[in-house]
Structures are given as C-alpha cells and as structure tokens.
Amino acid sequence: MASTMLSLASATPSASLSMQESHKEKVKLWSSGLSFNKEKINPFSNTKQSFGRISMVAAVNVSRFEGITMAPPDPILGVSEAFKADNDERKLNLGVGAYRTEELHPYVLNVVKKAENLMLERGENKEYLPIEGLAAFNKVTAELLFGADSPIIQQQRVATVQGLSGTGSLRLAAALIERYLPGAKVLISSPTWGNHKNIFNDARVPWSEYRYYDPKTVGLDFEGMIADIKAAPEGSFVLLHGCAHNPTGIDPTPEQWEKIADVIQEKNHIPFFDVAYQGFASGSLDADAASVRLFAARGLELLVAQSYSKNLGLYAERIGAINVVCSSSDTAARVKSQLKRIARPMYSNPPIHGARIVANVVGDPALFNEWKAEMELMAGRIKNVRQKLYDSLSAKDKSGKDWSFILKQIGMFSFTGLSKAQSDNMTNKWHVYMTKDGRISLAGLSLAKCEYLADAIVDSFHNVS
Amino acid sequence: MAFRSAMLSKVVSRSSVSCSRCMSSWWGSVEPAPKDPILGVTEAFLADPSPDKVNVGVGAYRDDNGKPVVLECVREAERRIAGSLNMEYLPMGGSIKMVEETLKLAYGENSDFIKDKRIAAVQSLSGTGACRLFADFQKRFRPDSQIYIPVPTWANHHNIWRDAQVPQRTFHYYHPESRGLDFAGLMDDIKNAPNGSFFLLHACAHNPTGVDPSEEQWREISYQFKVKGHFAFFDMAYQGFASGDPERDAKSIRIFLEDGHHIGIAQSYAKNMGLYGQRVGCLSVLCEDEKQAIAVKSQLQQLARPMYSNPPLHGAVIVSTVLGDPELKNLWLKEVKGMADRIIGMRTALRENLEKLGSPISWEHITNQIGMFCYSGLTPEQVDQLTNEFHIYMTRNGRISMAGVTTGNVGYLANAIHEVTKSA
Numbered sequence: 001m002a003s004t005m006l007s008l009a010s011a012t013p014s015a016s017l018s019m020q021e022s023h024k025e026k027v028k029l030w031s032s033g034l035s036f037n038k039e040k041i042n043p044f045s046n047t048k049q050s051f052g053r054i055s056m057v058a059a060v061n062v063s064r065f066e067g068i069t070m071a072p073p074d075p076i077l078g079v080s081e082a083f084k085a086d087n088d089e090r091k092l093n094l095g096v097g098a099y100r101t102e103e104l105h106p107y108v109l110n111v112v113k114k115a116e117n118l119m120l121e122r123g124e125n126k127e128y129l130p131i132e133g134l135a136a137f138n139k140v141t142a143e144l145l146f147g148a149d150s151p152i153i154q155q156q157r158v159a160t161v162q163g164l165s166g167t168g169s170l171r172l173a174a175a176l177i178e179r180y181l182p183g184a185k186v187l188i189s190s191p192t193w194g195n196h197k198n199i200f201n202d203a204r205v206p207w208s209e210y211r212y213y214d215p216k217t218v219g220l221d222f223e224g225m226i227a228d229i230k231a232a233p234e235g236s237f238v239l240l241h242g243c244a245h246n247p248t249g250i251d252p253t254p255e256q257w258e259k260i261a262d263v264i265q266e267k268n269h270i271p272f273f274d275v276a277y278q279g280f281a282s283g284s285l286d287a288d289a290a291s292v293r294l295f296a297a298r299g300l301e302l303l304v305a306q307s308y309s310k311n312l313g314l315y316a317e318r319i320g321a322i323n324v325v326c327s328s329s330d331t332a333a334r335v336k337s338q339l340k341r342i343a344r345p346m347y348s349n350p351p352i353h354g355a356r357i358v359a360n361v362v363g364d365p366a367l368f369n370e371w372k373a374e375m376e377l378m379a380g381r382i383k384n385v386r387q388k389l390y391d392s393l394s395a396k397d398k399s400g401k402d403w404s405f406i407l408k409q410i411g412m413f414s415f416t417g418l419s420k421a422q423s424d425n426m427t428n429k430w431h432v433y434m435t436k437d438g439r440i441s442l443a444g445l446s447l448a449k450c451e452y453l454a455d456a457i458v459d460s461f462h463n464v465s
Numbered sequence: 466m467a468f469r470s471a472m473l474s475k476v477v478s479r480s481s482v483s484c485s486r487c488m489s490s491w492w493g494s495v496e497p498a499p500k501d502p503i504l505g506v507t508e509a510f511l512a513d514p515s516p517d518k519v520n521v522g523v524g525a526y527r528d529d530n531g532k533p534v535v536l537e538c539v540r541e542a543e544r545r546i547a548g549s550l551n552m553e554y555l556p557m558g559g560s561i562k563m564v565e566e567t568l569k570l571a572y573g574e575n576s577d578f579i580k581d582k583r584i585a586a587v588q589s590l591s592g593t594g595a596c597r598l599f600a601d602f603q604k605r606f607r608p609d610s611q612i613y614i615p616v617p618t619w620a621n622h623h624n625i626w627r628d629a630q631v632p633q634r635t636f637h638y639y640h641p642e643s644r645g646l647d648f649a650g651l652m653d654d655i656k657n658a659p660n661g662s663f664f665l666l667h668a669c670a671h672n673p674t675g676v677d678p679s680e681e682q683w684r685e686i687s688y689q690f691k692v693k694g695h696f697a698f699f700d701m702a703y704q705g706f707a708s709g710d711p712e713r714d715a716k717s718i719r720i721f722l723e724d725g726h727h728i729g730i731a732q733s734y735a736k737n738m739g740l741y742g743q744r745v746g747c748l749s750v751l752c753e754d755e756k757q758a759i760a761v762k763s764q765l766q767q768l769a770r771p772m773y774s775n776p777p778l779h780g781a782v783i784v785s786t787v788l789g790d791p792e793l794k795n796l797w798l799k800e801v802k803g804m805a806d807r808i809i810g811m812r813t814a815l816r817e818n819l820e821k822l823g824s825p826i827s828w829e830h831i832t833n834q835i836g837m838f839c840y841s842g843l844t845p846e847q848v849d850q851l852t853n854e855f856h857i858y859m860t861r862n863g864r865i866s867m868a869g870v871t872t873g874n875v876g877y878l879a880n881a882i883h884e885v886t887k888s889a
Contacts, residue, residue, distance in 0.1 A: 064607060064661070064696055064727070065606060065607075065750070065752065065757065065761055066753075066757075067606075068606055068757065068760045068761055068764055069760060070759065070760045070763050071760075071763035071764050071766065071767040074557070074766075074770065077554075077556070077557065096554070098553060098554065106551045106552070106553050108550070108551055108552050112552070113548035114548075116547045116548045117547055117548050119547075120543055120544065120547045123535070123540075125533040125534075125535055126533075126535055126539075126739060126740055126741050126742045126743055127525060127533050127741055127742055128504075128523070128525065128735075128741045128742050129742050130504070130508075131501065131504060164590075164772075164773035164774075164777075165773065165774065167770075167771070167772070167773050167774040168772065168773040168774075171771060171772055171773070180492060180494055180495050181491065195770060195771060195774065198770060198771035199771040201771070202768070202771040202772070203771075235491075270491055301490060301491050301492075309554075313552050314552055315552050315553055315554045316550075316552045316553055316554055316555055316775075316777065316778035316779075317552065317777050317778055317779060318773060318774075318775070318776070318777045324492070326490055326492055327489065327490040328490065331490045331492050331493070331495070333497070334492065334495045334496060334497045334498075335492050335495050337497050337498035338495050338496075338498050340498060340501075341498040342628075344501060344593075344621060344624060345593070345597060345621060345624035345625040345627070345628040345629075346590075346593070346594070346597055346628070346772065347590035347591065347593050347594045347597070347744060347773075348590075348591065348593040348594075348621065348744075349504075349742070349744070350744070351590075351742065351743055351744040351777040351779070351780065352742035352743060353743060353777065353779040353780070354777065354779075
C-alpha cells in the first residue's frame with residue numbers, strides 16, 4: 001500500500017529559485033492580504049544561533065492562517081455554555097441531552113462503576129484494539145440490536161465495527177457510502193439532530209430532507225414523509241431514528257413503520273438507522289429495537305449506527321458501533337475490511353475503555369440484569385416528568401390547548417412547538433435554556449421544577465408571537 | 466456514473482421481497498481491503514503456532530519477558546479515578562487540564578507561547594487523530610497546499626493525507642547506503658520546494674528508520690525553513706522514548722520555536738505513557754496571537770464535531786492525573802527512562818551478537834539509530850525468509866521493533882538475521 005501512495009507524489013520539486021526571485025515570492029506572500037507589522041520584522045536578528053549569515057526575511061512571522069474566522073458556536077453544546085454563565089438561581093438547563101437525576105445531577109450507572117472496578121482488579125493491559133474494535137464488544141452489540149438468535153447474526157451477514165459513539169459510527173458509514181456508492185443521496189428527517197448534516201457534509205455525501213414534523217399537530221407528518229421517500233431517486237439512503245426521535249420525540253407507530261418499510265422496499269432504498277436510545281425510550285431494549293428488527297426481518301440490507309452514550313451513560317467514553325447488514329457473509333467480510341480502511345487514517349483503532357465496560361456489563365448476567373433495571377429507572381423518571389409537566393400545563397393553561405403531545409412523545413426530548421422567539425423568551429425571561437428549535441430535554445427536568453417550567457411555557461406560548 | 470450502474474443492477478436483480486435469497490447487494494463493488502502492512506503482521510504472528518516465534522512488528526513496548534506493560538504511574542492514576550469519574554461529555558476540544566500539561570511537554574514548562582495563549586490546541590485521538598485533524602484543517606483552510614512527507618515514513622501518514630484529500634510530495638530522508646540521514650538530499654528538497662510549503666517532520670525517533678538529524682542539522686533545517694517560509698508540522702509520537710529524556714527529545718521543536726516558526730505538533734501518549742488503546746493525544750498549532758488561536762481552535766473543533774463529537778475521557782484523565790501530581794510525574798519520568806534504557810540495551814546486545822557471529826555486514830546502524838525502531842536494511846525477501854524459516858515477524862521494509870527484543874530472544878534473532886544475510 002505504501003508503494004502505491006508514493007507513486008502519487010509528484011516528481012522532484014522545481015529547480016531552486018534565484019535569491020531575487022525568492023525575495024519577490026515573499027513580497028507577494030506578504031501583500032496578499034496578510035498582516036504586515038514592521039516591528040515584527042526580523043525577530044531572528046538578535047538570535048544567537050546565526051551561523052554568521054544574514055538573517056533573511058520575516059516570512060515566518062506571517063501567519064498561514066491569517067484569514068481564519070471564528071467558527072459559530074455549536075447550537076446544542078453552546079446552550080450548556082450559556083447556562084453555565086447565568087447566575088439566576090431559577091435557571092434550568094434543558095439543552096443537551098444528558099440524563100440527570102431528580103436532583104439534577106449527572107448519573108453514573110452503578111453497573112458502570114462495578115465494571116470499572118472489576119476491570120481494575122483484573123489489571124487488564126492497554127494494548128491497541130484491532131482497527132475494528134473489541135471483538136467481545138462487537139459481538140454483544142450486534143446481538144443486543146438484532147437479537148442473539150437473529151438469522152442475520154447466525155449467517156454472519158452483519159459487518160460490525162466499533163465506532164466513536166453514534167457520531168463516529170455515522171461518519172464511518174457516510175465515508176463508506178461516499179466511497180462505494182458515490183452520488184447516492186441520504187434522506188434525513190426534517191428536523192433531525194443538528195450534527196447529521198455536518199457529518200454528511202464533511203463526508204461529502206449529498207443529502208435532502210423528508211417531511212417529518214407537523215407543527216399543526218405537533219406530531220408526525222406521515223403522509224408527507226411517505227410522499228418524500230417515494231419521490232426520492234431509487235437507491236437513496238433513508239436515515240431513520242430507531243426510537244425516540246431527536247429532536248421531536250415523535251416516533252412512528254408499528255403500523256406506520258410497516259408502511260415506511262413497504263415504500264422503502266418499493267423504491268429500492270436503503271434503510272439507515274441511527275439508534276442512540278435503545279432501552280432509553282421505553283425502558284425495554286427489545287421493544288426499542290423493534291423498528292430495526294422489522295426491517296431486518298424483511299431481508300433488507302441496511303445500516304445501523306449505535307451509541308451507548310445515553311443508555312449506559314457512557315457519554316464521555318465514545319462507544320458505539322456501525323453495523324452493515326449485507327446479503328451474504330462474504331459481502332459482510334469485504335465491507336468490514338473497507339470500514340477498517342476508512343477508520344485507520346482517522347484514528348487507527350478505537351478507544352478501549354468504553355468498549356470493555358459494555359462488554360463486561362452485557363456479558364455478565366447479573367450486571368446485565370442490573371443494567372436493565374437502571375435503564376428502566378431512567379426511562380421511568382422521564383415518563384413521570386412528562387406526566388407531571390402535562391398535568392401542570394393542563395392545570396395552568398386555560399386556553400384549552402391540547403398538551404397531550406407531551407405524553408405521546410417518547411425519549412429524552414420534547415418538541416414543544418415553541419417558535420424561536422418564544423424559545424428566546426424562555427431563556428431571557430425565565431432562564432430556561434433550550435435549543436432554538438423549541439426542543440427541551442426532559443432528562444434535565446425534575447418533578448420539582450415542572451410547575452415553574454409550565455408557567456414559562458404557557459407565558460411564552462401565549463404572550464410572545 | 467458508478468452509483469447509477471450499481472443501482473441499476475440492483476433494480477434488475479431484486480425481483481423478490483425476501484432478499485436473503487438474492488445474490489445481489491448494494492456493496493457488490495466492495496473489494497476486500499489489503500491487510501494493513503503494520504497491524505497485519507501481528508495478526509499473522511498470533512496465528513503462528515511455533516514456540517520460537519518472535520514479534521518485532523508493531524511498535525508497542527514489551528518488557529524483558531516480552532509482555533505488554535502498564536506503567537505503575539498509570540495504574541496508580543487508574544486506581545484513583547476508577548468508579549469516580551462522572552461520564553459527562555468532554556468539550557469538543559477535550560480535557561483542558563490534559564491539553565495544558567501536554568503543551569508544557571512540547572513547548573516547555575514555562576513557555577511564553579502558553580502564557581500568551583497563542584497555541585490553538587485540542588485533545589485528539591492519539592497521534593493518528595492529531596495528524597488527521599491537521600490534514601483536514603490544512604485542506605479546508607489552505608486548499609491549494611500540499612504536504613511534503615519524508616521517504617520513508619510511517620505508512621499511515623500517506624493514508625491520512627490522502628483521505629484528507631491533500632496532495633502529497635516526498636522529500637529525501639533515509640540514505641540506504643549509510644543507513645543514516647540523506648542530509649544533502651533533504652536540504653536540496655527543502656530548497657527546491659516552492660516557498661511556503663508544508664512539511665511533515667518527525668520530531669524524534671523517526672519511524673521507521675530510527676534515523677534523526679543531529680542538533681546541528683536541525684538548526685540548518687530550521688534556518689532553511691526560514692529562508693523558504695515553509696511550515697513545519699511535527700509528528701512527535703516518541704517524546705521521552707527516544708533518549709529517555711522528554712526535554713531532550715523535544716529539542717528539534719524547541720529549535721524551531723526559538724527561530725520564530727509558527728509550527729503545528731501532533732503528540733501521542735500511546736508509547737511514552739503506554740496508553741496505546743486509550744487513544745490519547747493532542748494537536749496544537751502555534752498562532753500569531755491569542756485571538757487567532759481562539760479562531761483556529763474553534764475551527765479544529767468544527768472538524769472534530771462531525772467525526773466523533775468530542776474525544777474519550779478515560780485516557781485524558783489518566784494523563785492529567787499523572788502529569789498534574791509531582792510524585793506521579795517523577796515516577797513517570799523514571800519509567801519512561803527505564804523503557805528507553807532497555808531498548809538502548811537491546812540495541813547494543815543485538816549489534817554485539819551479530820558482530821560476534823562474524824557477520825560480514827556493518828551493524829553500526831543498530832546503535833546509531835534511536836527510538837523504538839531499527840531500519841535493518843534487510844530486503845523484503847530476507848524478511849520473508851526470517852518469517853517463513855525462523856518465525857520472526859516484522860514489516861517487509863526491514864523495520865525491527867526493538868521493543869520486541871528481549872534478553873531471551875536477542876540471540877535467536879541475531880542468529881536468524883545472520884543466517885539470511887551472511888551470503889548477501
């Protein structure tokens with residue numbers, strides 16, 4: 001491989017320029033809009049290491065990155081930063097989707113602490129993982145997703161590669177699409193998680209949107225969704241949220257999933273699932289995998305990105321996987337080898353810590369059961385908070401507006417239907433931090449704060465246009 | 466277009482709903498990838514049942530029993546943090562504490578650049594991730610630039626800049642006849658490159674050759690870079706591991722900083738802290754001023770966000786725990802020196818063994834070269850012979866990972882090398 005790469009390099013560089021020409025070159029560099037500060041010329045004239053030669057020029061002091069402007073703040077992660085800067089004691093952070101306890105503290109699962117201590121006791125080494133990641137992790141993650149007795153696993157038709165959480169796994173898949181199906185488009189829901197577009201943009205995969213959220217019903221625009229999927233060029237990738245849609249919290253019903261699968265098959269599209277909340281949505285790992293398993297059962301080739309950030313609380317350890325279900329085990333092997341080839345020049349091999357935690361938790365029956373119980377608690381707390389918020393809103397809002405969408409939505413997030421101006425009011429007047437699209441993270445809400453939040457929402461909804 | 470024909474063949478063949486019976490696939494054009502030349506060696510080694518087998522392939526440190534090592538300072542740090550970290554996302558730029566300590570190692574404990582906040586720095590996925598972020602950054606903000614890469618270099622460098630779509634050129638580096646540095650060729654290439662070119666330099670312990678410029682040579686390289694206005698990007702994967710002294714191993718970088726260059730650096734803790742699988746490193750870019758550093762850092766984060774969002778926590782906290790505690794840091798410095806010393810000892814032993822066997826070839830280069838690797842000068846055919854006849858595994862460019870050499874296997878290794886080279 002190295003020899004192929006070397007042949008890409010050009011022939012020997014051009015002949016050396018004369019002194020005069022090289023000086024002219026430098027002047028050109030300077031005057032092309034780069035900053036030019038007379039005081040800074042020749043900082044080397046008082047250096048001690050000159051070899052008796054005249055210090056030439058100050059070209060090095062001119063920055064190559066002069067024109068670089070500040071990147072805009074991340075719309076999601078930037079919310080937490082603004083929250084931190086606020087000193088009002090009523091402030092509430094409903095921005096980023098990280099689970100909080102009723103006391104609004106971060107939560108490290110007990111099984112995770114136990115697994116870490118186990119790992120420390122065993123004194124495991126820190127050798128490089130293979131490029132595709134920890135084998136024990138890859139095995140359990142595919143089984144969790146598809147079911148251990150799934151034929152696609154038994155037939156070895158799924159290429160599973162450990163990835164850097166959901167983001168990294170999506171990025172590997174995007175790179176695979178760009179490389180092997182160049183020109184293929186990805187259809188993403190309107191709206192979707194903000195980083196999806198960034199991932200496909202940076203991977204140079206074209207994308208377009210399918211209708212999803214209906215502001216009138218604060219629910220699913222099912223007809224629009226079907227129509228847009230139908231209208232897309234055959235062989236498009238359709239990005240679907242396996243459960244607990246982010247940012248809306250609105251999931252298709254089982255019947256709707258069947259119809260979505262029908263139209264995808266009809267159009268020869270490829271389903272591409274982002275599963276970031278398995279177990280976290282309903283509290284049941286299997287129930288939350290139903291949509292993926294429905295598609296898999298139809299014998300379709302599909303892609304699934306997984307993340308353990310939320311359901312195992314392993315946000316910071318970046319653990320997930322990309323699964324590519326193929327029509328044959330031979331194809332799966334080839335696809336896996338090419339996913340590795342994409343990963344190698346990105347990070348060489350994935351981090352061990354999170355992978356080992358997952359493998360230990362899922363691989364030990366006692367820990368696995370404990371995990372399921374903790375997950376039910378987390379999902380349960382969110383359901384309770386939804387109920388309390390709904391009750392508070394119904395009590396406080398005399399307009400007769402139907403707030404039941406809060407109960408129908410699922411997972412960490414709720415799309416409130418608040419406009420940008422109304423969301424700004426939430427922040428500026430009530431110190432409630434949320435994203436500008438009207439999304440609130442219920443994981444950051446306590447029962448104790450539901451009434452305050454309800455006041456804020458009612459005020460913003462009715463008094464701000 | 467490739468996609469359309471792939472799609473058409475799909476439409477034609479997909480007649481039934483139950484596609485598990487279909488032979489066709491969206492991925493029909495996907496061929497099996499060739500084995501990674503470096504990591505593939507370990508795979509082959511593991512599959513070999515011979516009791517005599519020796520792995521001098523991948524660059525991971527082994528103790529004198531051939532076992533992987535977890536440093537004591539690292540174990541202690543782990544004990545302190547096990548079960549106690551909250552798992553919240555790190556910022557996109559990673560652990561600020563870890564980055565601060567890491568910059569001190571590269572730029573100097575009391576560096577003015579750090580004080581003046583002129584360095585744009587982010588935690589990265591070890592050295593690979595740092596190089597890749599920089600390559601992507603270079604592509605985005607200097608789209609007309611190319612990267613000059615030494616011959617030879619770590620194979621993955623080519624993959625990284627290729628996947629970042631930055632065109633590559635090469636510059637002379639290794640001198641096969643002397644098994645040392647081709648300094649004249651190197652200087653010619655620096656002079657002949659267009660002004661303002663981007664160069665990839667190995668700060669110390671060049672991989673795969675182990676051949677480093679002397680201090681005097683580094684000064685001349687730096688001077689010529691000034692003349693040409695070139696940009697120096699340093700890949701420093703072995704700080705501390707080369708000489709045993711991290712300050713000494715950073716000398717090339719310090720020379721460039723003294724000379725006023727605005728450099729970029731990729732740092733890795735894979736080897737010097739033995740954190741291989743944790744993927745901990747740092748990318749830094751020295752800027753004109755604090756304002757520019759803030760802007761550049763924001764853009765680096767913008768590149769990281771759609772790749773992995775934010776970097777992993779555990780390894781970063783190990784690093785900041787070790788480097789932030791004077792006792793643990795001293796222990797680390799001792800342990801790094803210990804690893805470097807063992808390798809230097811093995812270099813001496815291998816050379817002496819070969820000389821004792823009466824080898825007709827000069828093996829001076831084994832002790833002249835520095836760091837984890839020895840560029841033996843063995844041909845691919847000789848390497849294959851070593852593998853097939855003697856069950857000795859190394860990359861086919863003749864690179865020996867000295868970290869895999871032990872008092873237990875150095876004699877066997879010397880003997881085998883002698884056998885395949887005595888009639889050369």
